[in-house]
């Protein structure tokens with residue numbers, strides 16, 4: 020058999036068990052006997068992926084170690100390669116809709132793991148988030164490279180954490196039509212819009228990169244880590260604007276900028292690991308043995324584990340450029356938790372002792388964070404919510420520079436179908452800067468934290484009392 024063509028044709032036309040078995044007989048390396056859901060057909064419809072048993076274990080990568088480069092500063096040669104690669108991937112959609120390397124099939128992988136998929140498969144809202152997306156991008160990158168005959172190709176990353184790179188990277192933004200394979204017509208941002216500082220600025224990046232441990236940074240088997248919300252979810256909403264492809268996980272990967280966004284999210288994981296000797300990944304076998312399957316660049320169905328993606332430089336053969344945050348990261352001492360009586364009162368209060376510790380730490384350039392655990396969020400739409408210290412401040416909604424502002428909680432829905440809501444709460448961690456502490460200190464008595472959707476006109480604003488399981492502060496001194 021010259022290639023997968025015949026096999027795919029059989030799959031596409033096969034309705035009977037007999038035909039199917041014949042097809043399996045021709046290509047057992049490709050399809051397993053154990054499951055009648057075959058991956059090629061499942062990919063066409065965004066179904067849950069079939070069992071791992073028929074996949075060949077991913078082994079080693081023989082590519083050179085090369086940098087992924089910032090998407091906003093690509094040379095014209097690099098832009099041409101990137102466009103050629105996506106053009107070729109899109110062309111497969113029509114030339115061979117069964118080719119698992121086609122653009123729609125690639126986008127459907129993400130859909131698989133976040134909509135139809137049972138919660139146990141879902142790659143968001145838990146510690147699968149960073150490892151799964153790294154593996155997914157890895158195979159995507161290899162396919163793009165193969166399609167242009169250049170295994171030195173590496174995905175670019177959209178470094179929206181650099182303040183001059185907050186527009187959609189030019190290669191993806193213009194020309195604004197289908198002649199540009201990196202363009203997507205459903206975006207809310209045009210080529211001049213920028214991701215707001217509120218979503219990707221210092222307060223947000225510090226809270227992510229200074230997370231004490233992997234539980235805070237990358238989550239647990241049942242809860243998400245800090246950056247999966249802000250900045251990751253915020254950027255989805257900014258690009259998708261509540262209704263575009265990027266605003267829902269089921270369609271996000273239909274926008275090529277998704278892969279550049281996630282490459283930067285992947286870089287944040289890499290940066291967090293480098294930030295401190297205590298920033299280590301989980302060592303439990305429950306984490307290390309997490310396994311996913313992907314088609315590789317030769318259409319071979321492969322399995323890869325979380326353990327295999329932890330060292331992206333040696334194993335996956337790419338590195339990232341410097342991080343301006345890492346360069347200025349203070350050496351923080353282990354944080355100290357200041358408990359609150361939130362569980363009882365559902366309001367927040369600075370006790371005199373907390374006030375003293377917080378202002379001492381802020382005065383010596385240490386870090387103060389407010390943590391909210393399991394905040395109930397509206398799940399009727401994808402949106403960014405702002406959290407304020409009081410209903411009055413929420414009603415005014417003056418934003419990050421205004422009174423009583425604490426931070427944001429982005430909500431990205433898995434799907435437009437209401438039955439696919441996988442999680443109704445979010446965790447949030449806010450940097451409490453001196454300026455925020457000052458406005459919060461003005462609050463006499465307990466603070467009634469309040470959510471309001473960002474970007475809603477004053478007379479249409481709905482105030483939502485923050486209903487969270489718990490809240491506490493952490494303070495960390497700088498080592499001297």
Ligand code: C2O
Nearest residue numbers: 129143255268271
């Ligand atoms: Cu799987 Cu940014 O989402």
